Amino acid sequence: QVQLQQSGPGLVKPSQTLSLTCAISGDSVSNNNVAWNWIRQSPSRGLEWLGRTYRRSNDYALSLKSRIAINPDTSKNQFSLQLNSVTPEDTAVYYCARGTWWTFDIWGQGTMVTVSS
């Protein structure tokens, strides 16, 4: 079955870059029938869709468009999230998720990321 395994640091300093990776097993990052998404969850903002990579193009939430990049890595069958110039407001649990049926059918385990000096 499809599984998503997240990795990355749990602590990032303000103004630096948050970087997370989501390794895919049981599917391919090159699968044109699904999208690969990042979503975050925080007590103050709730759940928030951040962006996706789909069919070799990317879509991002408007509020983050200037700071975010999501990239596929076909050689490792994974995709990544980079969020620049982070502030404490970016503290959240970050999830990667496969997108299909106009929703998210497989989720990663989540990574708690704290932005603090």
Next chain:
Amino acid sequence: QSALTQPPSASGSPGQSVTISCTGTSSDVGGYNYVSWHQQHPGKAPKLMIYEVSKRPSGVPDRFSGAKSGNTASLTVSGLQAEDEADYFCSSYVGSTNWVFGGGTKLTVL
């Protein structure tokens, strides 16, 4: 603050039915038949339970059902079981490649 409004809590006894609502606007829930429901146990990854308002992915028990009326979607869990105790959140596609979510409802099986 979440875009979709859910009650913070719901409860029922084993064997009973409970319904959780998800209220949005004509720009999200009311405008698209792309409402989904996810179950999340503490510390675990969310699990898709309902998609496109009322469809169940393979493996999800038919005790779980979804519906929509106007700007409000609902999830009904029939024949409550202890393992159904979890957080449930709704989501909706809103066009322009964007999704919004509910704040979540904690379901307690008494």
